[in-house]
Amino acid sequence: MLQIKNLFAKVEDKEILRGINLEVKPGEVHAIMGPNGSGKSTLASVLAGKEDYEVTQGEVIFNGKELLELEPEDRAREGVFLAFQYPIAIPGVTISNFIKTAINEKRKYLGEEDIKAVDFLKKIKEKMALLEIDSKFLGRSLNEGFSGGEKKRNEILQMAMLEPQLSILDETDSGLDIDALKIVANGVNKLKSDQNATIVITHYQRLLDYIVPDYVHVLYNGQIVKSGDKSLALELEAKGYDWVKEEVASLA
Amino acid sequence: MNVETSFDFKHKFIEDFTLFDSKRVNNSSEFVRNLRANGIEQFKALTAPNRKQEEWKYTKVTEIINKEFFTYASRLEQDKIDLSPFLIEGLEAHLIVFINGRFSERNSSDLSALKGVQVGNLENVLQNNSTSVEKVLGKVADTEEKFFAALNTAYFEDGLVIQVADGAIVDKPIFCLCLSDASQGNLMVNTRNLLVVGKNAQVKVINANYSLEDSAFVLNNQVSEVVIAADAIVDTYKLQMETDKSYHFDYTQIHQQQSSKFSCNTITLGGKIVRNDLNYLLQGEHTESFLNGLYLTEGQQLVDNHSLVDHAVPNCMSDEFYKGIMAGNSKAVFNGKIMVRPDAQKTNAFQSNKNILVSDNATINTKPQLEIFADDVRCTHGATTGQLNDEAMFYMQARGISKEKARKILLQSFAGEVTERLELEVMRDYLNQVIEERINQL
Known part of the structure; x- marks a missing residue:
């Protein structure tokens, strides 16, 4: 589904990604961990198409297409979803209208009709129940005055409604208490299938107790320096990142 | 800045006044004639707005005062007009129509038997029941330092x-x-225009301006005097929707008495040059005053909103x-003055x-102006100017919404x-639709 090959990216002349290689297949969950400043969020932003980042080398293939050649909106319509670490507030745009617009933009791209109002309502109610979201939520302005937990749940609600093939969760656990974390993780797990894949970017292991990864990668200094299964996450939790850093240093 | 041409504009209307006034001697009361005479005296004493004047620093009127305008009244008010392009879907209202500033009875609703309210035109009121408006007309508006408003006082005929x-x-x-x-x-x-609202009364008023025919220019020069008695609740709307062959000047002076609530909502989508002076004088305690404004400008438009809220x-x-x-290439000016008197x-x-x-x-020139002479007050003000928020644009794009659509949203x-x-829901829906169409064209 996704192949990242030797990806280099910089922002304002500072090189942040320095040769990332990663392959994600349908049905898989990959966790990307790493200390602050290692390039985790940059990787997410580059995949989603944020303009501030300049890709200097490498390629990303998504379902056979050159992802980096696509506009951000077309990446989304092709099935890439980024759950933002810091979702943006847009006063005056209700959640309901926003999600409906996004769905219809995707449908238009795929040559489909707009979603019927009843179908939309039925679907969103179902997904809201899954994420334990109150129905009053729909009429609220997007992310305006939302608590941290509400913002993150709203991200996962959008994910549930847009049904992406590849979801990238950027520090979705940051700022969540344990109850909210469980609800969000439960939502993500229920949306999992053998057709779609998830990349979970996180600093801490805790989220991975609930969203169990097939692979864990350690990002450090813009490179994936270590990969393993879920036990790697536990090891990082117990020992911190210093040993990884030392390993990298001794190899250099 | 061409001083000579501004003199011409002024000179013409000073010259024309004698004839204008003499033609109306027989139909005008002494009260009105005095008012006009006072208006022309004020007008004579004033210099045409120019950019050396603080109040006109960003609003150039040269192209207006370089043009010759006539004040004749067209007879068009007799024609029945298709009003459908100007009506608001779903709005049930008492309709009163003015064409070129003159009341058009044929196009208006029957206003003769409304309950609790008299709606009419000034010319008629002055001829039949002048005393009812003499306490307000010319007494609320202060035109001494207002070039166009003084001209209005000299030349007004109807409203x-x-x-x-x-x-x-x-x-x-x-x-x-x-x-x-x-x-x-x-x-x-x-x-x-006069709006006089009695104690504990309630009314909503919409003043909508459109160009019917714009082969030449129109200088739409309005002055409104508003008196709101105690406990009254009044909600007003100004829709400024003329074409770019129109110059629109609006001076509205409001006197608000105790515990009254007054809202003025100014929506400016049209006009080549629009200047609003919206002034509130709060005369009684516990009043609530709302001033909402929205302006969408394009091309060579200039929209200048000046306001004064005088907390007396x-x-x-x-x-x-x-x-x-x-x-x-449009320009907008915002100058909002809040005066808090010592008491x-x-x-x-x-x-x-x-x-x-x-x-x-x-461009936008925005200037909040707070003059506070009391110590126990709470005043907040803020002005921001920016482009569209890039972060918000990206967030929407990342959800599959095109850049173009994200911008519109x-x-x-x-x-x-x-x-x-x-407050008027039909107005909200109507304007949201008009605004959407306008934004889609930007």
Whole structure:
């Protein structure tokens, strides 16, 4: 589904990604961990198409297409979803209208009709129940005055409604208490299938107790320096990142 | 700045006045003649607005005062006109129509038997029941330092008069449609409006301005005098929707008495040069005053909103909220003055002006002006000007929404923060639709 090959990216002349290689297949969950400043969020932003980042080398293939050649909106319509670490507030745009617009933009791209109002309502109610979201939520302005937990749940609600093939969760656990974390993780797990894949970017292991990864990668200094299964996450939790850093240093 | 041409504009109307006034001697009361004479004296003493004057620093009127305008009244008011392009879907209202500043009975609703309110035209009121308006006409507006408003006082002939009785709740909004027809050449229209609302009465008034025919220019020069008695609740709308062959000047002076609530919602989508002077004088305690404004400009438009909220007494609340979207080479000016007099303790005054420039050539000059002479007050003000928020654009794109559509949604939601403050739901829906169409064209 996704192949990242030797990806280099910089922002304002500072090189942040320095040769990332990663392959994600349908049905898989990959966790990307790493200390602050290692390039985790940059990787997410580059995949989603944020303009501030300049890709200097490498390629990303998504379902056979050159992802980096696509506009951000077309990446989304092709099935890439980024759950933002810091979702943006847009006063005056209700959640309901926003999600409906996004769905219809995707449908238009795929040559489909707009979603019927009843179908939309039925679907969103179902997904809201899954994420334990109150129905009053729909009429609220997007992310305006939302608590941290509400913002993150709203991200996962959008994910549930847009049904992406590849979801990238950027520090979705940051700022969540344990109850909210469980609800969000439960939502993500229920949306999992053998057709779609998830990349979970996180600093801490805790989220991975609930969203169990097939692979864990350690990002450090813009490179994936270590990969393993879920036990790697536990090891990082117990020992911190210093040993990884030392390993990298001794190899250099 | 050409001083000679500004002299011409002024000179013409001073010269013409004698004839204008003498033609109306037989139909005018002494009261009106004195008022006109006073107006022309004030006009004589004033210099045409120029950019050396603080109040006109950013608003150049040279192209107006270089033109010759006539003040004749067209006979068009006799024609039955298709009003459908100017009506608001779903709005049930008492309709009163003015064409080139003159009342058009044929196009208006039957206003003769309304309950608790008299709606009519000034010319008629002055001829039949002048005393009822003499306490207001010329007494509320202060035209001494206002060039165009003084001209209005000298040349006014007609306008909208609304008098609401004490305790009356007017059943439907009063919708005043002001249409201009410049088919006979450049035209100056001086409309004088009066709104007098009795104690504990309630009314909603819409003043909508459109160009009917714009082969030449129209100088739509309006002065409104508003008196709101104690406990009254009044909600007013100004829709400024003329074409770019129109110059629109509006000076509205409001006197608000105790515990009354008055809202003025100014929506400016049209006009080549628009200048609003919206002044509130708070005379009684515990009043609530709202000033909402939205301006969407493009091309060569210039929209200047000046306002003054004069907190002359304690315990009043005022809330001013103006937003603008500027495209093309257009310009906007916001100057909001809040005056808190020494006695006006416990004043609560808010002011906000936010702008988005969607073109590199558009400009905004925004100036909040707070003059506070009392110590126990709460005043907040803020002004922002920016482009569209890149982070918000990316967030929407990342959800599959095209850049173009994201831009429209952001602009609509920006403008929507003003329309959501409007109390009349049909007006809100109507304007949201008009705004959406306008934004789609930007």
